[in-house]
Amino acid sequence: MPPMRIPILLLSAGLCLTLTHAAELPFLYPQSDAFRQQLAKTKLRNIVLIDYHIHIRGGMILEKAIRRQDQSGIKSAVLENFGREWPLSDNAKLKGFIDIHAQPQPDGRRVPVGIQVNDRDWFTQIDPALRQRLDYVLADTMIMGLTAEGTPRRLWLPGVTIGDPAAWMVEYMAHNLRILDEPISILANPTYLPPCIAGRYDELWTEERMRQLIAKAVSKGIALEIQAGSDFPKPAFLKLAKTMGAKFSFGSNNFNDKTKDLARWFDTIELLDLKPADCWLPK
Numbered sequence: 001m002p003p004m005r006i007p008i009l010l011l012s013a014g015l016c017l018t019l020t021h022a023a024e025l026p027f028l029y030p031q032s033d034a035f036r037q038q039l040a041k042t043k044l045r046n047i048v049l050i051d052y053h054i055h056i057r058g059g060m061i062l063e064k065a066i067r068r069q070d071q072s073g074i075k076s077a078v079l080e081n082f083g084r085e086w087p088l089s090d091n092a093k094l095k096g097f098i099d100i101h102a103q104p105q106p107d108g109r110r111v112p113v114g115i116q117v118n119d120r121d122w123f124t125q126i127d128p129a130l131r132q133r134l135d136y137v138l139a140d141t142m143i144m145g146l147t148a149e150g151t152p153r154r155l156w157l158p159g160v161t162i163g164d165p166a167a168w169m170v171e172y173m174a175h176n177l178r179i180l181d182e183p184i185s186i187l188a189n190p191t192y193l194p195p196c197i198a199g200r201y202d203e204l205w206t207e208e209r210m211r212q213l214i215a216k217a218v219s220k221g222i223a224l225e226i227q228a229g230s231d232f233p234k235p236a237f238l239k240l241a242k243t244m245g246a247k248f249s250f251g252s253n254n255f256n257d258k259t260k261d262l263a264r265w266f267d268t269i270e271l272l273d274l275k276p277a278d279c280w281l282p283k
């Protein structure tokens, strides 16, 4: 009898290792009680969560996005940046990206595929046939103006300074409205402010400006994103957007294949008492 036990023990040890490994895969959500409860509460609201901001970068790949979806029930949509200084810098690269990621899986399912646009003339650069194949286009307002070297200024980078915040805000507001004029689907990280002036949010984002931005998004059917881990937009903006009939989308905005804490999503769903009709879906 004793020799018979050895393979069984080995088998159990192997199975145990496999399970531990699976539970620790960084691209899957940790199955904590708190997380399960939040998902159950969202389900009770009949809200189907879709993460429209999963970048294929830093080790994140389509297969992991699909496994994450299957494990959590939160639907995955994938995108990558299109623009001159970005991974999808021309139509050939964009075509390659769509060909790979929009392909149906063996079971026939397919995840929505989008792009994040970074140049303000993006819609004149994209082959219309390729644009047709995209499920959505996401844009944020976090690149404006030029650096001393003449490259687009990325407002989130350390060292960005703004001498006259009030004057800058006028320019930034125009930038926001211009982006909403583009044929985009989702405004990511709305009302973002660079770290150097983020403390002046209430002063710079006046109610009038918030209303102007929200009204334009609503009239054009553009979703306002609730991004995991972001401080923007603040509750005052979110509440106003809800009363003005805005649609909301959810996003994680990853830099690698690790999951993010989704507290921001769940808190906003509760804060705004969101219903399925408040959540944006591609046309």
Ligand SMILES: [Zn+2]
Residues within 6 Å of the ligand: 053, 055, 116, 253
């Ligand atoms: Zn992004």
